Each structure stands twice: as structure tokens, then as C-alpha cells.
Amino acid sequence: MKPIKTAISPTREKNYAEWYQQVIRAADLAENSPVRGCMVIKPWGYAIWEQMQAALDSMIKETGHVNAYFPLFIPKSFFEKEAAHVEGFAKECAVVTHSRLVPDGKGGLKPASPLEEALIVRPTSETIIGESFSRWIQSYRDLPLLINQWANVVRWEMRTRLFLRTSEFLWQEGHTAHASQEEAEEEAMRMLDVYRVFAEEHMAMPVICGKKPESERFPGAVETLAIEAMMQDGKALQAGTSHFLGQNFARACNIQFTDPDGKSTHAWTTSWGVSTRLMGGLIMVHSDDNGLMLPPRLAPQQIVILPVLHNTEEMQAILDYCETLRCRLCEKTFNGQALRVFVDIRDRRGGEKSWEWIKKGVPIRVEAGTRELQSGHVSIARRDTGQKSLQQIDEFVEKAEALLIDIQESLFQRATEFRMQKSKRIKSHAEFEEFFRGEGGGFAETFFAFDGETEEKIRSMGITARCMPLATESQTGPCFVHPDRPGRLVIWAKSY
């Protein structure tokens, strides 16, 4: 059989890692920059990120949080306050040591004016925001304090990959302080659920909500919750985390409040974040060998109209036909917002334009030429199924929203089924090894009685305990390694 020609080469099956890079290139989402590990997010990639931001931002505000902005730099002494935190972030951070460049005498410049205290470009902001919280919070009346920040952060990663792991990335980081442990724990859980809803309903990406094992916790956290998604190669992507920080950072940053009885107590804090890493998840969950596939809710353009202009006589009539269609569609809504529709009148070959929008993942393409104009139809193509159909123009306008809903749901359905197929309940270590042999794998569900030695051994196979799913938290059973010990339900996978 002759292989089918695809827009993306290599295919997912041939070389998944390279396919990922090529999808990003074909959809013009981002590129590596000359600055080590930093990426340039190109307009189409950034437009998707803006859709994500807008949706998440309103969900964060609806749950009572307000946005603020804190300094990019963290004084070294702040950084030193929380031991586990230092341990986690000191190894890979950008350090500012000078405040001036002067001629080096060789035609170039050299750093000058050394700083009294080195500054760290924030890898996360617990310590610098904690300093503000320590001043803002005096009484129980000041609690809860519910703050979010949209910002760039820097972690000096050694091996980087566009969106998934970059030295600089964009994110939101929530930071909250509460009067009681229970309230802080509830907050961490609430925000995890916000992330789940966002991932599932906006990104059409099913996720498992779970607790991280101790070895995978955020440095300084008492408990780390995460959403884990499965990519098309069966690997897991940690797509968002929510941390219950106990009183660790409150102690480190001196966040104290006077309770109603006049007693001074440390506050209980949380932090939670998602980043441009979500873009990597979006790409890897839905794309195929022809490029990106966008869920309608996050598509910067949900419908692209391509006028087919072979016959120059009817050119203006076709353009008008397309523009009228756009106007009619823009009056319709999807997910409570006006449809986002674009008429591509650029002077390019029709096939070239069509392929460009396929690769960019636009959910619906509409073509209209002489044939469609004369019969009052439009030619519709769905990006997700590839289905093409000729439809009455009125009917299409009427059903456009339903079609987008169907695409959104189908993508979620497909990803959910894929995850089910690639997930397996595993009872023995032999079965576990078999499951992950070669390129195989997926999510292995086991009962596991945590012991560091076994975890380390499995980690050396490139597999980690992703989480203990919240939905099955109460279940226990015989450990798959040491059946004499009772274990908790754990999901294992290779991961990004």
C-alpha cells in the first residue's frame, strides 16, 4: 500500500518528538530564540494563549481572586528563607549581579556596577509575594487574601523543548492566605478543580485530578495536587498544579495574623499555577499528521472562509457572498461569545491557503466559489474528522454553533477514549514491566505501598508515580511490588 502523504513529516508514529516540533513549525506557533532556552511565541501561538488567558482569568476572578503584580526580581536573601524552596530552585536560576554595561576596551561591553545583593529572576513568587502578604495581613479580618498574578518566570532548564520546558515561560500564579488549615486545603482543591474544568471544557483535554507523591511535591509544599493528561504517545503531562503550603511559607515570610481572641498565628497559604506548558498539551493531545487541531473554544478563528476566485468575472460577487456570510456568522454566538470568523482574501493559491488553515488547526473551513454562489450553498470542511459537505448557506449559518459544539465535544470524546485504551489496571511487577516495554505504555494503575527504593528503581526505567487520583483515594489493595503490604491507588507513566 502506498503511504498517504501528510502535511507533517515525520508522522506521530515514526517520530513523535520530531512530529511535535514540526506541528509547531507548520502551525507557526513558536520558535527557538537565539537566547538559550527562551522561545519566541509567534502571533498564532500567542493568540491561542490569549484565548486561554481570557477564559482562565475570568474563572479565577469568578472564584473571588483579584490580579496584582509583584517584582520580577527576588533578593537573594528572600530566596534563602525557605530551605526546601532553595533546594528546588537554586540550581537553575538567572542571577542578576550588575546594573550597568561599560566599554570593555575591545569594542564591546562588559558588566559594571556590581549590586550589593544579587537578585534572582523569579522562578516562582512565593517568597516575594510572601513579603507583601506579611505587611498586608494583620488581622483575621484581612483573610482570606486571594491574589493572582500573570507573569513571566525563569528557570534555567538544561534540556528545553518549545512550550513544554523553556527557560522563560508565561504563567499565572495564584497565592492565597487563610485563617485555617481547612480553608487553605479547600482553596487548593477548588483551584485544582478550576484547572480541571478549564482543561476539559476549554482545551477538550481530559485530566486526572490527583495528589502528587512526596517525591514529586513542589519544593516547600505540604501537599501538591495536579491535573495529569495523557498525550498521544501515552506519556503523561502535568498540566497544572495546586499546592497546599501549610504554614511553611508563612513562617519563612512571617505572615501572621491576630485571630478573634487576640492571639497571633501564622497564616495557612496556597499557591497554584498553569503556564504556556498548556500549549504543549493542547498540541500533543489533538494534533494529527496534518498539523494542529484546535478545540473551538480556544481557536483564535473558529471559522475561516476561503473565497474560490477562478472566474474573475464573478470575483466581486463571490467576495461579497463571503463577506455577507462572515457578518451573519459574527452575529451568532458560541459559548456566549460572538463567533470568530475570518475571510482569507490573500492573493495565494486556494490549495495553499486551505492547507495553511488545516495546519493551523482552524475547526471549520468554508469554501465558496462560483458553484456555491450560484446555488446558495457553501462547502464545509471539519478539521477534526476531515468530513466535507455542501450545505445550504442559511442552514450552515443556523447550525454553525451546533457544529462547533459537536467538534468541541468530539475532540474531548476522542481524547477520553484514547486515554481509556491506553490505561490499564496492573497487579504485578512483571505485568508492569510488560506494559511499559519498548515504545509501549500509557497510564498504569496500581496499588502501591510507597517505598523510596522501589520508586527509585522504577524512576530509573523512566517511569514516575504521576499521582494518587482523588476519585479513588479511599481504595486500597495489595501493593503490586510487595503484595503483603496494603497500597494506595497510584497512576504511573512516562512523562514530559
Add this chain to the structure above:
Amino acid sequence: MKPIKTAISPTREKNYAEWYQQVIRAADLAENSPVRGCMVIKPWGYAIWEQMQAALDSMIKETGHVNAYFPLFIPKSFFEKEAAHVEGFAKECAVVTHSRLVPDGKGGLKPASPLEEALIVRPTSETIIGESFSRWIQSYRDLPLLINQWANVVRWEMRTRLFLRTSEFLWQEGHTAHASQEEAEEEAMRMLDVYRVFAEEHMAMPVICGKKPESERFPGAVETLAIEAMMQDGKALQAGTSHFLGQNFARACNIQFTDPDGKSTHAWTTSWGVSTRLMGGLIMVHSDDNGLMLPPRLAPQQIVILPVLHNTEEMQAILDYCETLRCRLCEKTFNGQALRVFVDIRDRRGGEKSWEWIKKGVPIRVEAGTRELQSGHVSIARRDTGQKSLQQIDEFVEKAEALLIDIQESLFQRATEFRMQKSKRIKSHAEFEEFFRGEGGGFAETFFAFDGETEEKIRSMGITARCMPLATESQTGPCFVHPDRPGRLVIWAKSY
């Protein structure tokens, strides 16, 4: 006469600089952070900035630009490419030299893993974006390239002041490339006008559009255009700039394109930006001795409803009355968007709450208690005039939009009149000195035949040539210093 007690002390008249700081504190907009020169933008301040961003972002998109994101760091070698640029920014920049912190043996941390090449935290992004442009642009078909970025930037300022001058600030920076000089010049002019419209229609802040004198140009620009606003102390604030960069950065960054004849040419570029400095302008143009005064278009809450709950029996009825009012108002629009209305049910004294919203600058306060409930009225207070009135609730709902429009226009009107009063056409050097004597001043309009020596002498008085207004560009007249020489119309002022 007994002095009137004001919420802000000192008053504008007593100590304008200190008054400014106190307005920021009273409105809870921002504060100095422990990181030298960096500020914390607090929730109310950030919410205003978000309103600014949303309005500006849509204006930038409507003029054909798309957003993207480029690295925070600029390699030292990039920075060295444009001589004037280096001259302008090398003196005050944050330099990253290490990528790791290790124990210093004294219980602290010290920088380790020195970088091969130092990185500069972007003070502006011409050189790093130029590098991308040099790869993205090949043919005239790739032009114009119209990019905008929302980002943080760092300039190591020596004397900082909240919003007006901080080491780190937030801004948008537009960067565009064009096939011809004319087109690039038009672009720079178009974006200046976008800034004018934003300043005047959204911020209610009148501005003068003009060209900067050579001495005040952006480092590397051929022409710098600016909008200049007058603050209540008569000083000028440069509120936004738009630069025609000629081919300077195209040459430095090697941005070349093949024209239709197959000839290779350097592109013509522009850049333009406004920053959180606008917040400083907003505060200084409209606030009074009771605090901030927000133009309705940028107010995070346009109307605050304060239930007056003396009589506990009617408490629930009053709360319902207020909530119903809020729902009715939220169905109304102002400037094409739903009204932003907040019911303040916090357990505080009424007077305390009322003063808080006065200081925060909310355009309209509504009080409703037993009296209002029983008669179907509401008590209305305008922040701008201080006027209070009792109104039929239906009438108020019906007229809320008109009231907000009136407040928006009144603020603009007031600021415009103030600027007129403080502006003077000046014909001689003696008159000029008289105008700026002591705390006096404002905008002095003169004909001026530029000569460096005179400019320097005037600069030593703390006065600079703010701009040559575009509206009067063609006018010439005898220079106010050397009347034998023909001069151009120039605005002079003390400035921020």
C-alpha cells in the same frame, strides 16, 4: 477661615509630590517593594491597568497589529549592534551573569555557573525583535509586519517614583517593518493618534501630539513623536511615544527584503509604546485632595452601592433593594460594555466605606437605607463634582449611562480648561523666565530656532523643549531668544 479637612494630607497645593504618594496609598494602588526601584501593583491599581490594557489592546488590534511574545533576555552582543541604542540604555540595565546559586559556606548562597555571554534584561526590545524580523522577512510580500508585545521591562533608574519611574515597569511595545519610508512614517503617526485617542477618550486626559526635539529622541530613532499631557502642578508628562526608526535598526539587525524587482533593501521600521507610567498620569490629572478620581471608562467599578443598615429589621429588604438595583444596572451599558457595579456589603461603618470609595475614585456612589427603600429612591453622589442628590430609582437606572458619559466628558473638559489656563504664548526670554519663576509654570509656547547652547541653558533651569506640536508645525516666527532667527513653534515645560 478654618481649613477644610481633606482625606489626603498634604494637599496638592502644600506639597504636590507628597500628595501624589499619598493619593496612591489612600487608593491602595501600589507600593514600593523591598527590591530596589521595583513596585508592587496592588489589586485596585492593577484592575485599572487591566482596563487600560483591554481598551488599548483592542485599538492596537483594530489597526491591524497582532500580539506576540519575545524573550526577556537580550544577549550582550545583540545589544552592542546599534551604537546610539547602547549609549541610551547600557548605563542603566540589569545584567544576568550566572545561572545558579550555591552555598557560600556561611549559611547563605552565592552566584555560580557564570554564563558564557552576559544577558541584559530587556529595557526595550528593538534588537531582540529585530533578530526575529530578520528571519521572518524575506520578500516584500512579508511586509508590512505589524507586531505588538505586552511585557515587563527593566531600566535601572536611580531616582524612582511609583508608576512614573520604576526600575521594572509594564508596557506594550509595538514593532513594525515596512517596505517604504512613507509607510513607516504613516505607521508611526497612526499609532501616535491611537495613543491620543486613548488618552483623551478613555483617560479623559487631553494631550498635545508633537515631534520631540533631537535632544529628546529615543536612542536610535530618526524621529520620535510623543503625546504630552499637563499635570495639575503645570508639569508635563510624556505619556506615550512613537518612533520612526528609519533603517537604523534594520541595518543593525539585518532586516532585508527583496522588492518586486528582485532587489534587496533594508526595511523601514517603527516602534511605539505606552507603559504603567500612564497610571501616574491618570492619578495626577484628575485626583483631588480627597484622593483618586477615575474616568468612568477606566474605573474597575463605575458604580458602588452602599446599603445603609442602621435598622436591623429592614436589613434584608435593603440588601435586596440594593441587589435588585445592581442587577438592573448591569443590564445597562456604557461605552458598549455592561456597567460595572459593586454592592459593598462588608461589615464596616458606612462612613468608612463611603470614604474608601471616594479615595479609590469610583465615579458614582449610591446609598440606600430605610428612607430610600420606603420612598423608592436612591441617594447619588458624583465623585467628580461632589454633588449629591436623591433620585427616583427608575429614573436613576434610566439615566445612569448618561450620568457616566457626563462625568467622563466633564473630567476631560476640566483638564482641558486647566491646561489652557496654564499655557501661554511667550515672545521673549524675559517673559519666559518670568513664566517659570518659583513654583509657577505650565506650558510655554514659543517660536524657537534650535541651538544646543540655548537648549542646554534652559535645561539647567529644569525646563525642556517638550515637543513641536503637529497641529502648528507649519507656523514659524521670530525666535524668543534670538529674534533675528526664524523659529518653529515649541512647547516648553518642567516635566516628569
